[in-house]
Amino acid sequence: MRQLHRLIQANRGRGSFRAEGNRLVIYDVIVASDADAAWLGGVSAETFQREIRAMGGDIELRINSPGGDVFAARAMAQAIREHPGKVTAYVDGVAASAASLLAVTAAETVMAPGSMMMIHEAWTIGLGNKGDFLATAALLEKIDASIVETYQAKAGGEPEAWAAAMSAETWYTAAEAVTAGLADRVSEAKPAAAQAAWDLGVYDNAPAAKxxxxxxxxxxxxxxxxxxxxxxxxxxxxxxxxxxxxxxxxxxxxxxxxxxxxxxxxxxx
Structure with missing residues (x-):
């Protein structure tokens, strides 16, 4: 969790979340609760669920997020699955870490030219004796296995291959995401909104700053x-x-x- 806190703190105040007609714009870090959002910034699963449940018909989900809390992203992804209309995810900038779960859960995933998607293993911190740390490691293995299943459901392939890509912290260009099966196509149009500038220093293989x-x-x-x-x-x-x-x-x-x-x-x- 230390890396997650660093990610949230480094990007505090840089992003935004808004609903515009049939469009949901997630240009922010994903946080666990409304309380965390009020204190640290970011968009919570609670806020996301309120907005998407108030919308009818097809939805355009615009994503530019450095990631965040995996369980909050899981709750958001479930709200996407339950929406009665078609949800199309557009990765305008980056869908990193937990944000990639939202992108691949949508009915269609579209990468903007120059955009990227990143997948990696789950993070947390441990405290206690050796039994506590072993239990924490076992929990992380279960979380990683569930994430592998999500990518496999979208793209197919072998679980071992996705586990290896996550272990390596893999960054996909727009074309590479399509080739890997994580996205359906690369958009011919430019992103619909300006990109936020993220601090990605918490990640090992983040692309160089612009x-x-x-x-x-x-x-x-x-x-x-x-x-x-x-x-x-x-x-x-x-x-x-x-x-x-x-x-x-x-x-x-x-x-x-x-x-x-x-x-x-x-x-x-």
Whole structure:
């Protein structure tokens, strides 16, 4: 559970959950209860169930989530199964960990271009004597086996293969998810909503952070924020007026780069 708490804390306030007509948008971490959502942020199974049960007909489920509580995701998935209309899941950004259970439970799973899906083994923490830890390990084995069954129900294949993919923490591109059978197709359209930026540092094999370009004070700065490090490069941006002959562009770039780096280091990751 320590990793789960880190995931929730690192992404607190970054996402949102909303219902729009026949659309449910899960752009958030999945948490266990409304109380957890109020305290830590995220979307709970209780809130999700209230919204989906109030909707009729077919539903468009938009997903961009770094994952969260597996049992909350199980309750959400059951609400998806029980919905009388067709539920189509669209992975707009990422369906990682517990969020992948929602994606594969829908009647149809559609990956946006550039989106990803991730599967891995369940996490928890243990406390007590050797008997307690053995019991915890046995429980984790049961949870993993149930997750394997979910992926197998969607995609087929051998349980051992899914167990191995989970053990390796496997990240699937949109095309790879379709090939593996976890998704039905890759959408030709762009995602319907803007993507939230997730901190995926809690995962072992998370893809590198995206590159963000910032135009500041006449210098275009490329900021690549990776796990545990900040890498900055700079190139001159088009100036509104010619630079005077006595000016030294390289010195000016370095000075402005230092200013931007100082600002970034003051902002929590």
């Amino acid at each position: 590159t963000v370009q910032v135009l500041t004070e006449g210098t275009q700065v490329t900021c690549q924020l990776a796990q545990g490090e900040t890498v900055l490069t700079a190139t001159p941006a088009p100036a509104p007026a010619p630079v005077q002959a006595e000016a030294n562009p390289q010195v000016e770039i370095q000075q402005r780069l230092a200013q931007v780096k100082a600002r970034l280091l003051r902002v929590p990751a």
